[in-house]
Amino acid sequence: xxTKFQLETLTCPSCAMKIKAALGKVAGVESVEVLFNASKVxxxxxxxAHAVLALAEKSVxxxxxxxxxxxxxxx
Numbered sequence: 001x002x003t004k005f006q007l008e009t010l011t012c013p014s015c016a017m018k019i020k021a022a023l024g025k026v027a028g029v030e031s032v033e034v035l036f037n038a039s040k041v042x043x044x045x046x047x048x049a050h051a052v053l054a055l056a057e058k059s060v061x062x063x064x065x066x067x068x069x070x071x072x073x074x075x
Contacts, residue, residue: 001053002044005064006073010039015069022067028056041069 010016016034019041023032033042043060045053061071 002042003057003060004075005041005043005061005071007039007041007064008070008072010034010036010041010069012036018067019064019069022063023060026056026059026063028052029060 010019013036016036019034020032023029023041023043028045028048029043030046031044033044034040035042041064043057045056048056057074061074064071
């Protein structure tokens with residue numbers, strides 16, 4: 001499962017590295033792609049039960065907000 005997060009602000013490669021490092025520590029996350037020019041983050045989750053994926057997705061969103069990158073939308 002993959003989720004795309006549209007962020008409020010993401011302006012530089014160092015911010016992208018900060019996001020990738022933080023989200024890489026979230027349980028259930030398999031990979032993180034940061035598109036700083038588009039202010040988007042694409043997160044791929046490990047193949048697990050649906051309930052675990054929902055928790056991982058919530059954890060990703062909370063982590064992004066905590067490190068200063070609020071989510072505007074996701075799909």
